[in-house]
Amino acid sequence: MWLPSALLLLILPGCLSLRGPVSVWGREWESVSVQCHYDPGWETHKKWWCRGAQWASCRILVQTQGSEREESGARVSIMDDQRNHSFTVTMQELRQDDADTYWCGIENPGANLGTQIKVTVAPREAALTIVGSQVSRRTTTSRLAASSRPHSRTHYVLLVFLKVPFLLGLVGAVLWLEERQRDPAAQWEEPIYANLSSELLTKDAPV
Secondary structure (H helix, E strand, O other): OOOOHHHHHHHOOOOOOEEOOOEEEEEOOOOEEEEEEEOOOOOOOOEEEEEOOOHHHOEEEEEOOOOOOOEEOOOEEEEEEOOOOEEEEEEOOOOHHHOEEEEEEEOOOOOOEEEEEEEEEEOHHHHHHHHHHHHHHHHHHHHHHHHHHHHHHHHHHHHHHHHHHHHHHHHHHHHHHHHHHHOOOHHHHHHHHHHHHHHHHHHHOOO
16 A cells, blocks of 8 residues: 655654664763654653664663653663753663664654664773773873972972072172272281381380
């Protein structure tokens, strides 16, 4: 039997009234979120997240009740943002066996709407390698910072107890030399007085 193309769009899953990403991925032990968008007019309809390669037989894991209240299932939650015409599904504590074909769905009295999404879970080793490399870089940076601290302390001690007194003494010597050079008569003043005193004593002495 021939059906109009518009009717086919309403019956077939993945029609234009409901859209989502083709695939998403997350790391094992972590979480992944999927956002599906729908056209205006579907705000109060129930939305769900189901698992299975076949749309007709997929198993619903969590669904809304036609409101914006968050609903939760086993390690999965769903929330409908009716103002922005989208709902978000979050899968938590991902495991390897969570990798599968899933569907965003909307309940419709005539024919339910659905769009297929492939979920991939990165292995635990890959996640640990990334985390381990980040920790290693942080540890290396901390060690380099710690090793530089004793050198800075030693330089500070030498500066206070050795370099500063030496510089002060050097400045004092330079100032003293400059003062002596400004008054050259001072260095001859005492010998001249000594010679005059000796001559007077010689003249006054009886023969």
